[in-house]
Amino acid sequence: MNRRAFLGIAAAAASAPALAACTVSGSSNSSGGASDPIKFWDQPWGSPAYNDLAKKVTDGYQPPAGTGKASYQVIPWNNFYQTYASAIASGTGPAVSTGGGFQPFQFAAQGAIAYADDLLETWKKDGFYDDFLPGLLDANKTDNGYAGVPWQLDARILWVNQKLLEKAGVEAPTDFDSLLAAGRALKKIGVFGFGTGTGAGNNLGSHTMVAMMIMNGGGLFDPDGKPDCVTDRNIESMDFIRQLAREGIIDPACISYTTDNLNAQWSSGKVATGFHTAGLQSQAAAVKDDLVVNSPLAGPHGDKAALHFVNSVMMYAKTPSQQASEAFLTYYLKNIHQYWDAALINGVPVLKSITASDAFTKNPAQVKIVKEYTPISTTYAARGAKLTAGLAAVDGGQALTQFAQTMLQGKTDSKAALTTLQSGIEEAVK
Amino acid sequence: MTNLEGARLSAHPERGTRGRWGRFAAILAFTAIALIPIYVTLFLSVRPGTFSTATSFLTFENFTNIFANTGVLTWLGNSLGVTMATVLISVAVAAPAGYVLSRARSKAVSAYSLLLFIVQSLPIITAIVPLFVLFAKLGLADNLIGIVIVYVGSTMSVATWMMAAYFDSIPRALEEASWMDGCSVFGSFLRIVLRNSLPGILSTAIFAFLLAWNDYLVALVFLKSSEVFTLPVGLQSFFQQNATDWGPVMAVSVVMLLPPALVFAVLNKYFSVGGIGGSLAGR
């Protein structure tokens, strides 16, 4: 027996038990009846411990007679839209899922969503409807119905590192001018006064730009939902950003920062002020005791507004039973308080009962966010416009990312950049 | 022969010891710098992770954590199974095809070899969703066998070409001799050509191994249930929406590094097998 034959046999011998030992097939094929399990797909909204808890919650679902139990699956963030789209296209998608902020609208526009109108009617009758913070349920309203039900808010909060502010001898900023003054003082001690990032996979920078526009009464769309970026208020906000960039208050390298790079800059005390998610304290754990939620800034004309994204749970048209989907969704939303009880999630809750709970009120940052930011927060559809499927293309699309990067470079005229952004957005929502 | 050696040494004195250590220094310097990112990976795997509470500078908790609390052993088993299957099937399918490419002379074969380039040219990102829909219809989505088929298909072009290129260097005279002896075409392929193609087979095997071992774009969309996750997909479970838990990521990365490194370490000596002039000389 020559060497090659031996190697071949050894390899075959090694792989046969390896493949046999693995489970070769994942999900079992459904028989297509109403008693099939309700597939629930979720994302890593926190650490893996969050997903473990979510699985427990899902497993705890007691289905009404004749319908199946729920099964839980985690979908990684990487390329998640592809995963959902390919599953739906091949009929192997979930019955219920969480997902991206504009995902309900995207799939609704493609006919894949089961609208939640009936469900909301049921909740109005049994009172659960009133547990939602005001105005949030309507965020999912499309022309054909409610595309999803909110379960958490992804807020964009202005954080400050109290210790560094004291070291620089400045007060917490309250408006654009004091933010600029704070930035100048922080620069003197070698710290950046406006932390953000537009690198691979990081859309905090894009969101920051939009937040700055919204804060000044501007935004991306007009009240009818048409792209309207080249307004005086937007130009004013963007001129301000350009000034921050030019004075070196914004780190020039931040154009390429991933969220991890940005978190590291917060952790190492290189950044003292900036917009971030509600969970910055856990993401920049090294300085978590120094981080404070800053009260929302007042715009140059006295406006007070903030940006947030509504994350929703959505039901899909292809389900073993719509009744089962709705039953599961009701159960799930009544149990999400467990995530906040265990402090495993960073999003802002949508239910009044959670915001009043003991576990929640113990966290001063979260309390402040719900008190000061949520009431004045709006989505991209600021100025009254409705949310649509095209917004997904705006949010993740190249036009907004490049606009943010251009502004952070500090070299381009604001009006010109906004004009480019507008044509990009018009393309996206066509 | 001695004269020849002596002549060689005197004509090129730097081929002696002095040159040897100079070359060693050059390669050492290059390797030391080129491998910096690898040191970084190893270093970060023994540092406390993003959410860790460890206070020491170095710690092994990432490794203990992944083996105790995550599915890394399942992922490892799946990756090994999928990769070994891909390697075996790829070589088994590409070797005969490469033989045809190398030996047969016809318009169809030329067209086929050109086709190999053409179909290879479509980037995988546009192919993933159509492939998923097709495999879902066949019941092979979320299934390790399905993914082995995709990987083998993905290696086909390059593997066939690599085998053909290697077979080209084996003189046809050997097969013709065995045909005269009454051996069939397939028999002489197996016994003469394949037997002397170990470096070519190993190069192809390594290429297939790495493609299957490291792929994450296809696996991410195809494999959804955690019991069939391979290592690259499992790695993604530590990437949260706005933060990453680097401790487990780096520890799993080190686990991902070891098998391919071992494969190279073991198979390395087969690459220096050169020339088969000996077989003809023996006749």
Place this chain on the structure above:
Amino acid sequence: MTMSSTSLATGLRRALSGAGAAGPGRPPLQTRNTRPSRGAATMLALVAPSVVLLVLINAYPLVVAASQSLHKGSLIITGQFTGLENYTDVLTRPAFWKAAWFTVVFTLVGVFGSWLVGLGLALLLRTKIPAGGFFKVVLMLPWVVPIVVSSTAWNWLVATPDSPVPRLARSLGLGDLLFLADPTLAAITVCVFKIWVSFPFMMLMTSAALASVDHNVYEAADMDGATKWQTFTRITLPMIRRSTYISWILMTIFCVNDFPTIYLLTGGGPVNATSSLVVLAYRTVFQDFQTGPGVAIAFLMTLALVVISTVLYRQIRKGETA
């Protein structure tokens, strides 16, 4: 038996025509198959499985992609047939031409950079060096490491002003270098990253090719008094020519199609400075959600790649006729 210069020339000519040391492996153009009937059926059977796989995994998505580029739909819905509208739309976008230019630069630098490094290392490792076997294994690591991991390591090394490499640059008096944020530097960083990832593959291919060269030819060159450089340029390089061309074609395909290497490091930024065509296609399909135009970009890229490969491939075949 002495090897004269004539036999050296013969050996070289044989090698250039694609022959191994002992004779031509490829059958010469004039002869037909000596056993047509037996051979043909066997050949067909030998090649059949690979054809099936090729059609299934490579040809089928190609057809679907072609269809997607002619419609205005999404990943789920086919949408309206729009003919070549997506193509005209895409070809008039400045971002497309910028990406095309960067793809050319990235590919040329990637292919030749990795080839030169791989060639140098392969040559070095063929000589006797202490721990040569160790180096051979360890130098494969850049290619072996999963791209997600190596891009993380590179990001850690260059991303922020306090990362090791920018700090080193500052201490060497080079000032504040923004390796990923400055458009030009980001392009350079991405190209260097690609070379780093690819040189082991080139090293492997070149080593295998060098190993199959008969060392008698070298001895004859020695006897003729050739210098090391002459040996290298007039004997070594030509003898591994076919393998070299093939590795260039393969690496060209790898570079043009390479999505993760660029996207994981820079996301295609800053402001499209490092978006190659495949990154642009991905962003158009999965971030702008424009399936038709995005796939059209991928298709145009594929077309260009096919044309280039075909031309190069024909060159190889031409150079083989003895």
